Amino acid sequence: MELEQYIQNIEDKLQQLFKKLQQSQADNVMLREQLVQQQNELNRQQENIASLDEKLKLTRIATVTQGANLSEDEDAFRKEVRGKINDYIKEIDRCIALLNS
Known part of the structure; x- marks a missing residue:
């Protein structure tokens, strides 16, 4: 009799573990x-x-480009933009000079 209860207890625990596994798998899919x-x-x-x-x-x-009243940060940005534009113009001039030679 004890052996049957022990086996039943193990089967119950296995079923609980299986249910927990299924729930964990469902949670995993959802996550x-x-x-x-x-x-x-x-x-x-x-x-x-x-x-x-x-x-x-x-x-x-x-x-x-509109020259509105600018803060120091905007003024620095304006100088940076103008510097980049000047760099681009210089690069274009070099390319034109290479094409003409």
Whole structure:
């Protein structure tokens, strides 16, 4: 009689473990789906940030070209933009000189 109870007890514990395994597997699938959704949302937000950064840069450049009252940071940015433009012009001039020679 004791042996049968012992075997029944083991079978009950195995069934409980099996149920826990199934629940853990279901939770794992759900968590993986949530992870994929969150990764997709993160990618969308990063793309949005990149787009907004580009718009901010264009707005700052437009502000610089309009010559509005600028703060020190904006003035430094304006000088940086003008420096880059001058570098591009010099590079274009060098390319033209190479083409003409």
